[in-house]
Structures are given as C-alpha cells and as structure tokens.
Amino acid sequence: MTEQVYESFDPLLLAEQAENMVRLCERFGRYGMYSEEGLNRGIGEDLPQRYDAAMNFVRTGGRLGQVEEQDVLVARTNYFRETYAYGEHVGTPGIEPFLHYEGFTKAAQQIHGRPIIEPAIVYANLLVPGQQLATHTDVPEFRGANRRIHPEWLLVVMHHSELFDEWRIPIATAVSWFHNCKGGEFHFYPNGAQAPPQVHPVRFNTALILDTDSTFHGIDRVAERGPIAPLRPGMQLTFEGDRSWAVRSNGSVIARYRWEDLRFSISWKAYCFADEDERQSWQTHSDDLSVDFVLERLIDDLRARGRLRGERPGDHELALMLIDEYIHFPPPAAA
C-alpha cells in the first residue's frame, strides 16, 4: 500500500482536559491484559488471531531485529487494554471531550475523503517497561466480514489483497498520549512498508490520526532499568494511589511501577462512510460478504498469480500461503 495521509495534534486538548485524562485512567484503575481471543473454527482453527504479525515478529525479532526467548516475547507483547466508550455511548464518565473532539472528525473526513464519521470505540492501552508492540496493520472491517466471524489475520489478508475494497468500511484511528514517555515511540510507515518509518516520540497532550488498517505501525520498547517482569496472560495492571501502579496475578503483586515509567495511550476509532446509503447497507447487512465467497476469491487469485497449482491445500497450509502472499511487512531496521 502506498502513501498514506496522517495528521498530528500538538497540543490536543486544553491542558486541564488533558490532565483529566490521566485522572480518568487512575479512576478506571484496573486494566486487563489484551491477549489472544478464542480461536475460530474452520480456516482459523489452531492459529493465533494475529498469526501474521506474531510470525513476522518471531522470525525477524521486530523492528530492531532482536530475536529473544519465547517467554520474554510473551512478556514484551502482552500489554494492558480496557475500553472507555463504544460508539457514541459514554461508558466512562469524563471521556466526552476526547470522544467528541471535533479535530478527529474533521481529520477522519480528510483521511478517507468520506464525510460521514461514526465513532466506533475509544480504548486505553498501557505498556510497562520493556514492553513493545510488534509492527502490524490493524484489523479492518468489511460488510459481512469482521472479527466475530473471521480470524483476524484473514481480515488483514483481505485488505492487503485489495480484492474486497468495495465491501470495506474505512476506519480512521487517532492515537493520543497524556504523558511523556521514555522509549515507547510510535513508529509508522506513511510512505509504504519499504520506505523508512517515522518514529514519533510520546509527549503529553499530543495525538496522531491515520489509517492504521493500511499503514504499518507499532510501538518501540518502553525504557527499562532491568529485565522485564515475568508477565503472563491473565494478569492485571492496577492503580495503587499516589502515581503508583502494580501488575497483579490473582491479587499478588508481580511488579510495581511509577506512573512516569509506564506508557499510556488512548485510541479513537471511527467508521468513515461515503454516504447514507453506505451507512444503511452496513447497518442492515443488505450487501454482506460470506466466508465461502471470500475464500473462493482468494484461492482464485492465488491460482491467477501462479502461487497455487492443483488441489486446494489444507486450511493450515492455505493460511500460511495467504499471509505470505499478501502481507508484505517492512524489513527490520538496521540495529
């Protein structure tokens, strides 16, 4: 995918509103780990949801090309996430200035050239020292194809294949920061995966908005003073008062951190519709894709490209072939 539009905000909110986002983060107080969800049946069986990004990370060692032990990789990449709002629904009081920030709506209209912007979700990500997020593109959505039905890697393949553009609902994503962070830079590739990335430092009350479904991006390692804590799926990050936080496993403390050592971001995602008709067919499911149609079209394309000859391979082999054929990750940077 080629050049992508993005916009940065500095400052984002009024200083007092930005401080309130930190208070909101503390009030919320408890963040679960964002681990792999349950596996799908059929084509996705036995594969992690983000097999594409995980495989690339393990194979290349991420952007810095540093290959590590499996348990260290698990600790580095299992970060913490909770949702603050779904759609226009204010799940967490105090999020309103952020949820309804006009600048995001205007920028989202520019990014996709589509006038109707409908907020989908607002969520917080928290990373502790030593954590990072592998380079990836986000999970896109199509009419009739979404993560409730399809494996996430397949949705990513669908978008990269460009074979299902007429069913895609473009999404704009804003990522915002409310403290200064040591390390944890947001890296992204607005000029395509083969061009050098932009490396964006995390600074108080700033944001970026872009099409994260089309632009490769990730989070560089948050600065650490020693080995990473033994983080495992199922742990929680909790506010302990006075700018102090702890990772807990079944109540017992695994690690303690100061607020300034963490990396906190809030993301805003919105659907971008061309017109009311398009929004309607999204809501009423009048033009939905089916899983069988998706796989048939991809397999036909693999044959047309000469990648596949003879019999359709088994699900697992087909999955690997699709990821390899369509998703072209940026190369690791020179260490």
Ligand SMILES: [Fe+2]
């Ligand atoms: Fe992402």
